[in-house]
Amino acid sequence: MSNIIELVLRTNIYTQPIQFLLAIITNTFNIRILCSRTLHLSACTHYFLAYAILSIIYACLLCPIQFARGFSIDLIHGKISCKIHAYLLFVIPLQANIMIILASFDRYCSSSQICRLQSTSSIRIARKYILSSILFCLIYMLPMLFIYNWDKNLRKCLLNSNTIISIYICSQVIIYYILSPILMISFGILTIYNIHQQSTRIKPLITSTQRRRTEGQLARMLVLQVIVHIILVLPFGILYSINSFIPSTQTPNIIAIRLIFVTWQQCDYFVSFFLYILSANIYREQFIIIIKSINCVKEQTQYFLQSEKISSDHLHMVKIDRLFLNKKNHSLM
Numbered sequence: 001m002s003n004i005i006e007l008v009l010r011t012n013i014y015t016q017p018i019q020f021l022l023a024i025i026t027n028t029f030n031i032r033i034l035c036s037r038t039l040h041l042s043a044c045t046h047y048f049l050a051y052a053i054l055s056i057i058y059a060c061l062l063c064p065i066q067f068a069r070g071f072s073i074d075l076i077h078g079k080i081s082c083k084i085h086a087y088l089l090f091v092i093p094l095q096a097n098i099m100i101i102l103a104s105f106d107r108y109c110s111s112s113q114i115c116r117l118q119s120t121s122s123i124r125i126a127r128k129y130i131l132s133s134i135l136f137c138l139i140y141m142l143p144m145l146f147i148y149n150w151d152k153n154l155r156k157c158l159l160n161s162n163t164i165i166s167i168y169i170c171s172q173v174i175i176y177y178i179l180s181p182i183l184m185i186s187f188g189i190l191t192i193y194n195i196h197q198q199s200t201r202i203k204p205l206i207t208s209t210q211r212r213r214t215e216g217q218l219a220r221m222l223v224l225q226v227i228v229h230i231i232l233v234l235p236f237g238i239l240y241s242i243n244s245f246i247p248s249t250q251t252p253n254i255i256a257i258r259l260i261f262v263t264w265q266q267c268d269y270f271v272s273f274f275l276y277i278l279s280a281n282i283y284r285e286q287f288i289i290i291i292k293s294i295n296c297v298k299e300q301t302q303y304f305l306q307s308e309k310i311s312s313d314h315l316h317m318v319k320i321d322r323l324f325l326n327k328k329n330h331s332l333m
Helices: 004-034 045-071 079-111 116-119 124-139 164-201 205-245 254-269 271-279 281-331
Strands: 148-151 155-158
Touching: 004 045, 004 254, 004 271, 004 281, 045 079, 045 124, 045 148, 045 254, 079 116, 079 124, 079 148, 079 155, 079 164, 079 205, 164 205, 205 254, 205 271, 205 281, 254 271, 271 281
Parallel strands: none
Antiparallel strands: 148 155
């Protein structure tokens, strides 16, 4: 192992625990906010909810492995673990990516004036899409169980190379790194266009103001989510594509850069919370409510503990007084 790769791996000792905690904490807040009465009735929030759950699962799988590698401990050390690791660490990001696409499509449909498109923005249909996409990803990524094998001599999990595998890897690149960003950007632009068209039409003042405010917040969340997602994901995708199609490019320097981009890509799984807070008033309001409720519970707990302590101290003093009286009566007798 070259010095530059070893240096990059050592940084995981410091970066991975931070990313793990951020992913768990921020996505827990996301789940709590998305399950609130205000947001849970929207079909779009179910896609964001699924994305938050997938982000937690991904962090729980990848961060410990990257952290252990910083100490030169390889948790992937066998045929079965090699295949399962390759399968899960590709299927989960693909599923999360599809959730963003479906959320973008849902926002486009909800902002459309076409009744047929508006009818697709429902919780029932959202759940069907989520289940269908999970099934698609599980089946589509099955070849990953066969194209990665454990090399006993090198003690590494290596990708096999032949024409069929190259075609499959090419399809992954097209779906994840080309088609997905195009769909996200396209639905985002169409959503913004629909919102602009609605704002130019004459509507009753009571419904128009609230409608524009809600759609404007959704549009800002959409734009920020897509832009940041593309910025965080594409660098690793480019290097992954190059290394897959041209094995000779897997030099120590390129591998080190690829490892850096893996860490960079991991930021995508906790940054959404901050984007939602910055872009949507409704998210900030729900977050403040949760913080206040946490503080309220904390104050009630402290009050209860103090009351218990006072009661305990009082009971102890009563026992002492009784003991003193019993001794005094005994001496008088």
